[in-house]
Amino acid sequence: MNVHVDTAAPAPTRSKGEVLLKIDNVSLYFGGVKAITNISFDIMKGEIRAIIGPNGAGKTSMLNVINGFYHPQVGTITWRGEVRRKMKPFEAASQGIARTFQNVALFKGMTTLDNIMSGRTLAMRRNFLWQLIRFGPALEEEIAHRRRVEEIIDFLEIEHIRKTPVGRLPYGLQKRVELGRALAMEPELLLLDEPMAGMNLEEKEDMSRFIVDVNEQFGTTIALIEHDMGVVMDLSDRVVVLDYGKKIADGAPDEVKSNQDVIDAYLGVAH
Amino acid sequence: MLYREAGQFKTTYEADQAIFPLRQDRIGIAVIAALAFVVVPLTATDFFLTSIMTPFLIFALAAIGLNVLTGYAGQLSLGTGAFMGVGAYSAYKLTSIFPDANIIVVLLASGFFSAAIGVAFGLPSLRIKGLYLAVTTLAAQFFLEWCFIRIPWLYNYNASGAIEISQREMAGIVVTGPAAAPLTQYFIVLCVTVGLTWFVSNLIRGRIGRQWMMIRDMDIAAELIGVRPLTAKLSAFAVSSYLCGVAGAMMVFFWLGAAEPSAFAISLSFQVLFMTILGGLGSLIGSYMGAAFIWILPVALRVVLPSLGFDVAAETVQHLTSMIVGALIIFFLITEPHGLARLWQLTKEKLKVWPFPYG
Numbered sequence: 261m262n263v264h265v266d267t268a269a270p271a272p273t274r275s276k277g278e279v280l281l282k283i284d285n286v287s288l289y290f291g292g293v294k295a296i297t298n299i300s301f302d303i304m305k306g307e308i309r310a311i312i313g314p315n316g317a318g319k320t321s322m323l324n325v326i327n328g329f330y331h332p333q334v335g336t337i338t339w340r341g342e343v344r345r346k347m348k349p350f351e352a353a354s355q356g357i358a359r360t361f362q363n364v365a366l367f368k369g370m371t372t373l374d375n376i377m378s379g380r381t382l383a384m385r386r387n388f389l390w391q392l393i394r395f396g397p398a399l400e401e402e403i404a405h406r407r408r409v410e411e412i413i414d415f416l417e418i419e420h421i422r423k424t425p426v427g428r429l430p431y432g433l434q435k436r437v438e439l440g441r442a443l444a445m446e447p448e449l450l451l452l453d454e455p456m457a458g459m460n461l462e463e464k465e466d467m468s469r470f471i472v473d474v475n476e477q478f479g480t481t482i483a484l485i486e487h488d489m490g491v492v493m494d495l496s497d498r499v500v501v502l503d504y505g506k507k508i509a510d511g512a513p514d515e516v517k518s519n520q521d522v523i524d525a526y527l528g529v530a531h
Numbered sequence: 532m533l534y535r536e537a538g539q540f541k542t543t544y545e546a547d548q549a550i551f552p553l554r555q556d557r558i559g560i561a562v563i564a565a566l567a568f569v570v571v572p573l574t575a576t577d578f579f580l581t582s583i584m585t586p587f588l589i590f591a592l593a594a595i596g597l598n599v600l601t602g603y604a605g606q607l608s609l610g611t612g613a614f615m616g617v618g619a620y621s622a623y624k625l626t627s628i629f630p631d632a633n634i635i636v637v638l639l640a641s642g643f644f645s646a647a648i649g650v651a652f653g654l655p656s657l658r659i660k661g662l663y664l665a666v667t668t669l670a671a672q673f674f675l676e677w678c679f680i681r682i683p684w685l686y687n688y689n690a691s692g693a694i695e696i697s698q699r700e701m702a703g704i705v706v707t708g709p710a711a712a713p714l715t716q717y718f719i720v721l722c723v724t725v726g727l728t729w730f731v732s733n734l735i736r737g738r739i740g741r742q743w744m745m746i747r748d749m750d751i752a753a754e755l756i757g758v759r760p761l762t763a764k765l766s767a768f769a770v771s772s773y774l775c776g777v778a779g780a781m782m783v784f785f786w787l788g789a790a791e792p793s794a795f796a797i798s799l800s801f802q803v804l805f806m807t808i809l810g811g812l813g814s815l816i817g818s819y820m821g822a823a824f825i826w827i828l829p830v831a832l833r834v835v836l837p838s839l840g841f842d843v844a845a846e847t848v849q850h851l852t853s854m855i856v857g858a859l860i861i862f863f864l865i866t867e868p869h870g871l872a873r874l875w876q877l878t879k880e881k882l883k884v885w886p887f888p889y890g
Contacts, residue, residue, distance in 0.1 A: 327755060353757035367748035369813065370741070378745050382757035384738045388766070394733035399545065402737060406544045445756065 278305040279338075280449060280481050281326065286335030288321055295321040296332065297505045303449065308475055309483045310492045310513075313502035314525055319485045320362060322502070323451045326483070327359050328352035340448075354382055358447035362454045362485075364434045368427040372437050375426055376412055379444025380405040412440050416470060432463040439470060443478075450474065452484040456491055464488065468495060493517060501525070534882035550732055567721060572714055580713040581786070587826050588717075588724045589782050594806040594818035595731055596774030601804075602812035603735060604767030605747025606656050610649075610668035611775050611803045613675035616795030617645035618776025619783040620685050623694045627687055634699055634706055634784065638723065641780045642773040648675070649772025656764045672797050679792035695789040707784050716785040723781060727774060732815055734770065743767050744813075775803075809860060811870025820871040824863075829856050 281303040288296040296318045303309045311319050324330045326337070328347045337344045339355060358379075367375050384405060390398035413419055416436050421429060426437055435455060442450055455471065456464045468491055474480050486492050492499060493513040501509040501516055503525040509516050516522055534555050541547040551557045571584060597611050622641035625632065652671035656664050679685060686694050698708030705711045706719060734740050742763040745753035754760060783790045802825060810821020832852045836843065843851070867874045 329751075329755075349751075349754040350757045350759050353755055359755050361752065365749050365752040367745050367752070369748050370744055374741060374744070378741050378753075379756055381738060381742060381745075386738070388739065391734055391737040391739050392730050394737060398737065402548065403544045406548065410544075441756070 279303070280305040280340060282338040283322075283326075284336045284338065286325060286332045286337065288318075288325060288330055288332045294505050295330075296325070296502075298335075299502070299505075299507045300335075301500045301507065301510055303481060303483055304498075305481055306475075306479055307481060307497040308471070308495055309481075310496035310499045311483060311485050311502065312487070312489075312492055312499060313508075316504070317502040318505040319502055320453055321505075323359065323453055323483070323485065326352075326449075326451060327357050353445065356445075356448035357451065358442035358445040358449070359451040360435075360438045360442050360453060360455060362457060364431070364438055366426045366434055366438055366441070369425065371423050371425055372418060372429070372440075373406075373409065373413070373422045375437055376409045376440045376444045377405065379441040380409065382445065409444055412443050415443075415473070416440050432459055432466075435459070435463075435467065436470070439467075439474075443474065443480075446478075447480060450480050450482045452482060452486075454485050454487065456486055456488055464491065471495060534879065534885070536883065548736065550736075567725075572718070575714075575717075577713045580717045583827055583830055585713070585717050585720050585786050586782075587822055588720045589778050589786060590803065590806060590826050591819045591822035592724045592727060592781070593775050593778035593803045594810060594822050595728060595815060596771045596778060597803050597807045598810075598812065598815070598818050599731060599735075599743070599774065600767050600771035601807060602814065602817075603740060603747065604743035604764060604771075606653070606764060606767060607661060607665040608668040608771070609665050609797065609800050609804065610652060610671035610675070612795045612797060612799030613672040614645045614649055614772045614775040615779025615782065615799065615803075616675060616679055616792070617648050617772075618642055618779035619790060619795070620679060620694065621645065621776070622780035622784060623687075623696070624685065626696075626699070634701055635719070635723070638777060638780050638784065642776040645776025645779070646769040646773040649768045649775075650765050653765050653768030653772075656768070657761060669797075672800055676792055676796060679795065691791075693789050693791040694783060696784050707788075709788060711785075720781055720785050723777065727777065728815060731770070731774070735815070739766060747813075805860070809863060809870055811872030814870065814872035816875065817870050817872025820875070824859075824871065825856070828859070829853070832856070 279302045282300075283302065284300050286296060286299050287294070299318075299322070311322060313319050321330060325332050328349045328351060331346050367378060370378070384401055386398040386401050390396070394402070413422060416439065418433065418436055418440065421433060421437075426434055429437065439452075439455065442452075452471070456467050459467065471482060471484070472495065475482055484492075484496070496513060498511060499509075499513050499516045500507060501519070501522050503521075508521040508525060509519045511519075536553055539552075539554055541552065546552065551560055571580075575584065593611060593615060596614075597608065600606050600608050618641045621644035622637050625637045625641060626634070629637070648671075652668060655667040659667065680692065683689075683692075686692060689695070696707045698710055699706055704715055706715055735743075742753070742758050743766075745756065745758055746760060746763045746767075750760060753763070779795065783794075787794065806821035806825045807818060808821070809824055810819070811817030829852045832855060833848050836848050836851065863871065863874075867877075
């Protein structure tokens with residue numbers, strides 16, 4: 261799989277030199293299994309950061325640590341300059357971390373519109389009693405958020421499936437709706453877990469375009485896991501490479517590509 | 532050809548998010564409302580009101596209550612009967628403590644008691660899911676039933692152990708007790724049920740309803756979006772038990788007139804659960820359809836069979852009815868596992884393109 265995706269060549273670095281998230285010496289164990297060992301890296305504000313590595317390297321576990329699903333036994337996570345305490349996923353969400361999943365995790369019984377609306381949950385404040393009568397402020401709020409959601413629907417070019425239950429959509433569109441749902445949260449940091457897995461070339465090109473557009477238009481910082489090296493090298497500003505739970509390389513795509521450890525991890529070493 | 536959305540353009544999001552965005556649907560609901568509020572009261576006999584319409588509406592409300600919990604929030608419950616009982620007993624106690632209180636206020640207040648009990652028994656849902664949760668709600672069912680029997684204070688130390696509703700007036704009209712006119716009771720039940728349905732439909736189309744469905748469809752993703760499982764699940768338990776409680780209170784006050792603890796046994800839970808499943812999980816109109824199917828069909832069969840000239844004994848009719856209804860339930864669940872509401876939706880989709888096979 262070495263598909264070359266044509267996107268505008270990324271500027272040397274999009275980051276403004278400000279660290280958004282810093283992972284310091286983090287280790288995560290499940291009983292005796294070491295999922296992540298002593299990993300440190302940072303994500304700069306405004307950049308596209310790729311996390312790559314062979315299967316089982318601990319990439320998804322890393323994302324789960326970042327959005328509060330797993331709590332590392334060792335190490336600290338610094339978010340916007342403050343050391344983060346142990347937190348629940350919904351707290352991470354309220355701090356501005358959104359996420360898509362490797363296996364699409366949409367709300368299958370709901371329409372595209374409702375799925376993306378659900379991303380606005382945290383931004384909606386009207387209480388139970390207003391919701392009950394759905395009148396005045398509650399209705400205004402609902403409509404204001406609907407307007408915002410429609411902008412995202414326009415952006416992702418999914419107007420035609422607005423009222424379709426997502427369970428009926430093809431895989432590529434489901435991935436797109438999932439991106440829309442994450443965007444609706446207006447996150448500061450967007451975590452994408454294999455946004456292009458199982459897509460054909462055309463869908464990959466579309467998705468790459470959306471990722472770059474999200475980064476450039478909304479200024480969202482993006483951390484993505486992806487196995488398609490062409491995509492990773494073209495899109496990202498910096499790449500961190502994991503293997504067996506350890507960090508083996510970190511740097512600009514070109515540096516990483518020529519790193520002997522990385523080549524060994526992917527191709528195996530002759531014994 | 533009649534049921535087309537062509538030409539009906541929505542120019543505001545408000546219009547697009549209305550309960551009935553299609554003109555034909557609005558006409559349909561207006562016709563149904565006219566039937567319920569005008570035609571039925573003008574033409575119906577007392578038998579039709581007391582044994583068909585009033586219980587149908589009460590069961591529909593209970594089914595909506597269970598649907599909020601099971602259909603929308605995805606938490607399976609077998610305690611519906613007991614929650615209805617809590618509503619009935621608390622309404623009964625409220626009327627004995629405040630004899631002069633307005634009966635509608637008492638009714639709506641009694642729901643809060645069952646909501647509180649529902650929340651308490653909903654706490655295990657934070658840890659367990661699916662069938663295991665159903666078992667814990669079963670515990671609620673048996674525990675509450677035990678309370679109804681063993682705590683004499685709940686039935687005012689009545690020798691019979693049952694709660695009996697005395698005569699009560701509202702604005703000079705007798706509304707409860709044997710002297711109340713079935714029509715009055717029907718009207719009260721109709722207004723309460725329709726009003727509460729409207730409230731629920733508002734909740735479901737808004738943030739709270741979406742949170743319920745998010746938890747139902749994918750709880751992990753819901754949490755990552757910022758839904759607190761605690762609030763979402765317990766609010767579903769509260770709203771659901773509230774509705775069931777009000778339904779239970781209405782059942783005793785406006786329909787049965789008196790009730791023993793066994794009226795709120797597990798068979799009632801199952802009856803409401805079947806209405807919800809057969810009508811369609813996650814559909815309000817389905818709750819009405821399910822209630823109609825399970826409640827009206829057997830009564831109709833019992834009346835229709837003898838009048839068609841089948842000279843059969845009363846018990847035989849009873850057995851025959853159970854068999855026919857049972858067979859129909861199986862038939863419907865095989866044709867459409869998602870219930871009558873889905874069948875209705877498919878029909879509407881077909882109607883939109885009719886007489887052509889595709890749109």
